[in-house]
Amino acid sequence: MGIQNLTEKDLISALRKGFPARSPDVVLGIGDDAAVVKIGNSQVLLTKDLLIEDHHFKTVYHPPALLGRKCLNVNLSDIAAMGGRPRFALLGLGIPVKTDPRWGDEFLKGLKAAAREASVQLVGGDVSEAKKITISVSIVGTTKSFFRRDGARPGDRIFVSGSLGNAKYGFLLLKEGMRLGEDRKMDVFINSFLDPIPRLALGQELARSNVPSAMIDISDGLSVDLQHICYESHCGAEIYSHNLPVSPVLKQKKRHYHDLALHGGEDYELLFTIPPDRLNRIARLQKKFDMTEIGCIKKETGIFLIDAQNLRKKLKIKGFQHFKI
Amino acid sequence: MGIQNLTEKDLISALRKGFPARSPDVVLGIGDDAAVVKIGNSQVLLTKDLLIEDHHFKTVYHPPALLGRKCLNVNLSDIAAMGGRPRFALLGLGIPVKTDPRWGDEFLKGLKAAAREASVQLVGGDVSEAKKITISVSIVGTTKSFFRRDGARPGDRIFVSGSLGNAKYGFLLLKEGMRLGEDRKMDVFINSFLDPIPRLALGQELARSNVPSAMIDISDGLSVDLQHICYESHCGAEIYSHNLPVSPVLKQKKRHYHDLALHGGEDYELLFTIPPDRLNRIARLQKKFDMTEIGCIKKETGIFLIDAQNLRKKLKIKGFQHFKI
Numbered sequence: 001m002g003i004q005n006l007t008e009k010d011l012i013s014a015l016r017k018g019f020p021a022r023s024p025d026v027v028l029g030i031g032d033d034a035a036v037v038k039i040g041n042s043q044v045l046l047t048k049d050l051l052i053e054d055h056h057f058k059t060v061y062h063p064p065a066l067l068g069r070k071c072l073n074v075n076l077s078d079i080a081a082m083g084g085r086p087r088f089a090l091l092g093l094g095i096p097v098k099t100d101p102r103w104g105d106e107f108l109k110g111l112k113a114a115a116r117e118a119s120v121q122l123v124g125g126d127v128s129e130a131k132k133i134t135i136s137v138s139i140v141g142t143t144k145s146f147f148r149r150d151g152a153r154p155g156d157r158i159f160v161s162g163s164l165g166n167a168k169y170g171f172l173l174l175k176e177g178m179r180l181g182e183d184r185k186m187d188v189f190i191n192s193f194l195d196p197i198p199r200l201a202l203g204q205e206l207a208r209s210n211v212p213s214a215m216i217d218i219s220d221g222l223s224v225d226l227q228h229i230c231y232e233s234h235c236g237a238e239i240y241s242h243n244l245p246v247s248p249v250l251k252q253k254k255r256h257y258h259d260l261a262l263h264g265g266e267d268y269e270l271l272f273t274i275p276p277d278r279l280n281r282i283a284r285l286q287k288k289f290d291m292t293e294i295g296c297i298k299k300e301t302g303i304f305l306i307d308a309q310n311l312r313k314k315l316k317i318k319g320f321q322h323f324k325i
Numbered sequence: 326m327g328i329q330n331l332t333e334k335d336l337i338s339a340l341r342k343g344f345p346a347r348s349p350d351v352v353l354g355i356g357d358d359a360a361v362v363k364i365g366n367s368q369v370l371l372t373k374d375l376l377i378e379d380h381h382f383k384t385v386y387h388p389p390a391l392l393g394r395k396c397l398n399v400n401l402s403d404i405a406a407m408g409g410r411p412r413f414a415l416l417g418l419g420i421p422v423k424t425d426p427r428w429g430d431e432f433l434k435g436l437k438a439a440a441r442e443a444s445v446q447l448v449g450g451d452v453s454e455a456k457k458i459t460i461s462v463s464i465v466g467t468t469k470s471f472f473r474r475d476g477a478r479p480g481d482r483i484f485v486s487g488s489l490g491n492a493k494y495g496f497l498l499l500k501e502g503m504r505l506g507e508d509r510k511m512d513v514f515i516n517s518f519l520d521p522i523p524r525l526a527l528g529q530e531l532a533r534s535n536v537p538s539a540m541i542d543i544s545d546g547l548s549v550d551l552q553h554i555c556y557e558s559h560c561g562a563e564i565y566s567h568n569l570p571v572s573p574v575l576k577q578k579k580r581h582y583h584d585l586a587l588h589g590g591e592d593y594e595l596l597f598t599i600p601p602d603r604l605n606r607i608a609r610l611q612k613k614f615d616m617t618e619i620g621c622i623k624k625e626t627g628i629f630l631i632d633a634q635n636l637r638k639k640l641k642i643k644g645f646q647h648f649k650i
Contacts, residue, residue, distance in 0.1 A: 003426045003433075011418065011429060011452045018433050019440070019447040025412065026446050035448035037413050039467060040367035048415040048463060050453045055419075087350065088362050090373040092417070092461045093336065094380075101328045104336060108328075108343050115344070121351050122344040123360035126461075127336045128375045136417045136451075136461035138373060142364060 031232075032149055033081040033217060034141070045086075045141035047078040053132040061174045064103045066194045068110025071135045074219065076118050076198035077268040081217035083207025084143035086200070089115060089122045091137055094130025118200060145207050147215035147272070150232035156213050156273035158237060158295040159282075161199050163245045164222055165257060166192035168264030185249060196268040202289045203270060211281050212272040221265035223317045226303055229273065239295040239315070242308040262305075263318065273297055356557075357474055358406040358542060359466070370411075370466035372403040378457040386499045389428045391519045393435025396460045399544065401443050401523035402593040406542035408532025409468035411525070414440060414447045416462055419455025443525060470532050472540035472597065475557035481538050481598035483562060483620040484607075486524050488570045489547055490582060491517035493589030510574060521593040527614045528595060536606050537597040546590035548642045551628055554598065564620040564640070567633040587630075588643065598622055 003014045012031070021029030027043065028036035034047035051057060051071050062070075072089060079086045091111070095104070115122055120139070170189035180190050199217070206212050214233060218225045222239075230236055244261045251257050274282060285291070298304075303315040328339045337356070346354030352368065353361035359372035376382060376396050387395075397414060404411045416436070420429065440447055445464070495514035505515050524542070531537050539558060543550045547564075555562055569586045576582050599607060610616070623629075628640040 003429045006420055006422070006424050006426050006429045008452045008454075010426075011420070014429070014433060015416070015447070015450070015452075018437055021446070021448065023446055026448055029446075029448050030450070032449075035413070035415070037446075037448060037465070039369060039412070039465070040365045042365035042367065044364060044369075044465075046413060046415055046449055046463075046465060048417050048450050048461070050417040050419055050451045050455075050459065050461065052419050052453060052455045052459065054456070055454055087364070088360070088371060090360070090371055090463055091340070092373050092375040092463075094375055094377050094459070095331055095336070097331070099331050101331050101335075104328045104331050104339070108339060112343055121346070121348055121354070121362075122340070123346070123351055123354050123362060124357075124371055125340070125355070125373050126375045127333045127340075128377060129333075129380055130375075130377045130459075131379070131457060132455075134375065134377065134419070134455075134459050136373070136375065136463075138371075138415055138417075138461075138463040140362070140364070140369075140371060140465065 028148060033078040034084070036146055043143055045079055045082050045084040045143055045146070046138070047075055048136065048138040049075050051135040053134070059133065062194060064106035065110030068107040069114040069195055071137050072111055072114040072120070073196055073198045074268065075137045075139045076200060077196070077217040077219065079139055079141040080198045080200045080203035081215050081270060082143060082146045083203045083215065084141040084146060085204060086118055086120045086139050086141040088140040089120050089137060091122060091125035092135070093125065094128045094134030096131060096133065097129055143207060145210055147212050149214055149216050149229050152214040152229050152233035152235055152273040152297045153275065154235055154297050154299040156275050156297040157279060157293050158273055158297060159291050160222065160245060160269055160271050160294050161202055161289060161291045162267065162269040163247045164267055164269065165246055165250055165260030165264040167196060167266035168260045169250050169254065170194070193266060196266065198268060199270045205285055205289070206272065209281055209285065211274055211278045213275050215270060215272040218267045218269045218271050219265065221263045222271065223262045223303060223315055225271055227317055229271070230301065230303065236298045236301040236303060237295055238298055238304045238306050241305045243292060243294045245292040262315065353473060358403040359409070361471055368468055368471070370404055370407050370409040370468055370471070371463070372400055373461065373463040374400050376460040378459070384458065387519055389431035390435030393432040394439040394520055396462050397436055397439040397445070398521055398523045399593065400462045400464045401525060402521070402542040402544065404464055404466040405523045405525045405528035406540050406595060407468060407471045408528045408540065409466040409471060410529060411443055411445045411464050411466040413465040414445050414462060416447060416450035417460070418450065419453045419459030421456060421458065422454055468532060470535055472537050474539055474541050474554050477539040477554050477558035477560055477598040477622045478600065479560055479622050479624040481600050481622040482604060482618050483598055483622060484616050485543070485547065485570065485594055485596050485619050486527055486614060486616045487592065487594040488572045489592055489594065490571055490575055490585030490589040492521060492591035493585045494575055494579065495519070518591060521591065523593060524595045530610055530614070531597065534606055534610065536599055536603045538600050540595060540597040543592045543594045543596050544590065546588045547596065548587045548628060548640055550596055552642055554596070555626065555628065561623045561626040561628060562620055563623055563629045563631050566630045568617060568619045570617040587640065
């Protein structure tokens with residue numbers, strides 16, 4: 001298949017080329033937040049995420065119960081981004097023999113709690129020995145309608161749920177040595193990184209109202225994930241930097257808070273676009289959910305930042321790297 | 326959940342206790358070859374296997390194209406053991422940065438060929454950096470009826486497909502330094518280990534005829550997998566050692582070929598039990614598929630070997646360890 005480099009991007013591109021969606025049962029194949037397939041009369045969502053020790057997490061700062069939650073919740077975030085309802089989960093767990101059994105206990109407790117919160121049934125999986133803790137969760141969900149990354153059109157408004165940059169700031173605090181519970185005001189940031197919450201209710205509400213033209217979850221950072229929407233939709237975007245939802249504490253603590261909000265990653269908020277003629281239909285949702293209009297889809301490719309003085313500059317986008325201590 | 330040791334057995338037992346099948350949508354939860362869930366009007370099979378470098382395979386002897394095939398086929402073997410039809414696959418792939426891109430190319434080619442052979446659509450997954458090559462495949466299948474491990478009853482006859490011990494013998498040949506192509510007569514054994522074939526057609530045929538009372542695939546060895554059936558079915562078994570299907574070449578080459586057949590593992594053949602009043606219904610299947618009657622389910626727990634002289638001795642069962650060079 002002619003892979004040049006074994007980077008994530010090249011491998012995914014090789015997979016898309018090598019495994020095109022050929023059967024009518026495959027509604028949406030490789031390349032979106034989740035695959036959509038037809039089984040009987042149901043539309044089924046399938047997604048999978050790998051979490052590997054020292055690449056996606058470190059045991060020194062990630063309490064096992066929160067890791068148990070996170071490995072499920074990052075997958076549920078993909079289901080949320082499709083507007084779906086998660087139903088069943090499979091767990092693949094590779095674990096070094098020397099691991100403390102209490103680690104396993106706490107990990108499963110966290111996983112169980114997160115599964116209960118989302119009404120997901122863990123129904124199977126595989127357990128194995130491994131050098132590094134290796135977690136692979138797959139989710140099966142269902143949905144009547146769903147959102148793709150390629151539906152955005154020039155003129156559509158760009159919205160994001162929650163606040164941006166919290167997870168990366170929490171990661172930086174952990175890196176500086178702070179731990180959960182040391183400074184209550186800071187726990188919200190550390191928790192954003194260690195224990196992200198999938199926006200399932202918002203995703204499902206958006207699916208019911210059928211308002212967005214495109215949606216994605218922010219796992220790699222606003223800039224990278226907006227670029228995914230733009231690339232798939234063959235368009236560009238303008239972001240109003242003064243509108244980015246950033247916590248007042250983060251603004252106060254970090255001079256470069258815009259960088260965290262734009263490129264931070266791991267926020268697991270929803271990023272979606274709404275055609276102008278459907279804007280009147282989201283007033284009700286805005287009362288119920290925390291969401292902010294942050295920009296507009298443009299015909300011209302590239303992502304541009306507009307500041308409070310109306311100055312426009314092109315955003316440089318770095319590829320996302322998982323945070324490493 | 327009170328895990329004592331982080332062994333496969335203890336973790337699976339903790340998962341079964343911690344995640345009981347509570348919803349009516351879960352027909353069969355943790356503990357069989359695949360989970361069975363209801364989605365709409367369909368009965369859906371879900372299964373997942375982890376393959377981790379240096380635990381399940383080594384790159385020095387496993388050509389990437391055959392590994393690409395195997396990571397799919399060992400999962401398809403679980404679907405075969407349920408009598409199901411595989412439909413969709415997800416691939417999780419963790420890969421070290423230094424890996425040769427040609428490795429990725431060959432791996433995907435093998436995966437693609439195996440998917441085509443089984444009419445499975447790869448629809449998504451996740452790609453990540455990792456220290457060791459880490460492969461997690463999940464399969465979604467469908468089936469009208471399915472086979473569990475817990476349906477065997479005293480008097481049922483025990484059958485196995487194909488030949489036993491080939492994969493372990495192939496592994497031993499690799500360990501001695503032999504490689505594919507060096508001795509054509511030996512390739513069948515090395516291929517059994519590097520490139521096992523899932524018995525999908527037989528599994529589906531058995532499902533159509535609805536003859537077996539219990540079924541499992543032999544991944545951990547005849548003794549361990551028969552023990553799974555016996556444990557879940559609250560019974561024991563007698564095995565006629567002279568009836569074990571062993572290749573003439575293996576018999577000639579290895580004095581202890583019975584050990585390989587009983588405990589070898591990784592054969593990915595189907596092991597199933599048939600009630601005596603349904604035996605007349607498998608004559609047609611026996612013409613089409615290679616299968617052998619090897620024993621009988623007994624009320625008394627434990628697995629006993631009966632030799633050609635009618636001597637009976639209790640079989641000692643060691644836990645299965647993946648082959649390591």
